[in-house]
Amino acid sequence: MGWLSDVLKRNKELEWMYDLDLVCETSQRAYLKKMALETCINFIGRTISQSDFRVMKNGKRQYDDWHYLLNVRPNTDQSAADFWQNFIYKLIDENEVLVILTDTNDLLIADSFVRTEYAVYPDVFSNVVVKDYTFNRTFRMDEVIYLTYNNEKLSQYMDGMFNDYAELFSRMIEISLRNNQIRAIVSVDTTQSLDEDSRGKLQDFIDKLFASFRKNTIALVPKLKGFEYTEVASGDKTGVSVDELAKLKRSLIDDVANILGIPNALIHGELAEYETSIKAYVRFCIGPIIKKIGDELNTKLMTKDRYLKGDRIAVIGLTEKDLVEQAEAVDKLVASGAFTRNEVRELFGKERSDNPELDKFVITKNYQSAGAAEGGESK
Known part of the structure; x- marks a missing residue:
């Protein structure tokens, strides 16, 4: 100058x-990053928050303190739905999440902590901060619920891409404003x-x-x-049309959704491919996360002996099949003699019945062996 x-x-x-x-000066487009992350992570969080956590003992559901903490009120400030949605957000965005149990039997999600790793002893978590409170004590790995997402911190991982998108988006807006100014x-x-x-x-x-x-x-x-x-x-x-700006934002959301395993058609609410998308979403995105949560809960809340006897924490949610839509398949499973009716109930996330008749195998005439006489009578 x-x-x-x-x-x-x-x-x-x-x-x-x-x-x-x-x-x-041109403003930064930081909201693009926030929009893409919020859209995709909260989509998964809302799905997981609908899950039902069942404490099973001898095939029967137990209504105890853990049932209340996991399904109703984990702590004094959050409902179960809010808790699990926040749980998933931290897990995906920060690649890890730590939940501690306080002396007052509250489940709290840590905002920050320091993890000290050991080779043959349980890892220790110190300087655990929840909101503005720092716990003076340390927590061993076997005392907490701790999950990792096995990915770099999504926010850091995506920074480079978001910067490129923000620069391109800003330039498109500048061109549009300049051509119409x-x-x-x-x-x-x-x-x-x-x-x-x-x-x-x-x-x-x-x-x-x-x-x-x-x-x-x-x-x-x-x-x-x-x-x-x-x-x-x-x-x-x-200049640049509004549609082109919308396509750029959609493309950014698609990239984040692909990383997380969410079908693009599902995240945008397109119903044309809904059935195919929901199956892929459940199998490749939600299923693995629920498996991680279930394994961690069973490891920390169940002893080895209890688990081997059949006691466990069952996570029932969107991964379960719709019983009404699968009614014909249910009939085939029972009528072919492949499953008992109680086994089919368990496959669809229902509790076993005490009726001993439901533990018997049932077979129809249509599935008799080829050598059997018509009508089921032998000569």
Whole structure:
């Protein structure tokens, strides 16, 4: 800018114009990153929050303290749905999540902590912070619920891509605004340089004039002697369309969804491929996460002996098949003699019945062996 300063200084009457604010800086598009992460991670979080956590003993559901903590009220400040949604957000966004059990039997999600790893002893968590409170004690691995997502921190991993998208998005908006902006020339009739106070008043008037034209569909401004405002042609009107901006945002969400295993059609609410998308979503995205949660809960809340006897924490949710839609398949499983009715109930996330008849194998005539006589009678 040194050459411009030199040019202006050659004419003392123009020197004051150098200080006028005529250019605005482009804002950062940080909301693009937040939008993509919030859309995809919360989509998974809302799915997991609908899960039902069942404490099973001898095939029967137990309604105890753990049932209440996992399904109703984990702590004094959160419902179960809010807790699990926050749990999933931290797990995916930060690649790990730590849940501690306090002396008052509250499950709390740690905001930060320090993990000390050991080779043959349980790892230890210290400096555990929840909200603004730091716990003075340490927690061993066998005392906490701790999961990792086996991925780099998503926020850091995506920073490079988000920066590129933000730069491209900003440039597209700049082009659109430039092609549709109001362009004008302001002429000031003066034969002497303006002092600082006069320049300030002139700058304020120009700012108000610009704001009036920019914000209002109809703008009236006073015509001053020695001050002329003349609009000029704004050039090409065929800039970037709103649809192109929307496609760019959609593309960013698609990239994040692909990393997390969410079908693009599902995240955008497209019903044309709903059945195929929901199956892929359950199998490749939700299924592995529920398996991680179930394994961790069984490891920490069940002893080895209890687990081997059949006691466990069952996580029932979107991964379970719809019983009404699968009614025909249920009939085939039972009628073929492949499963008992109690086994089929367990396959669909239902509890076993005490009726001993449901533990018997049932077979219809249609599935008799080829050597059997018609009607089921032998000669």
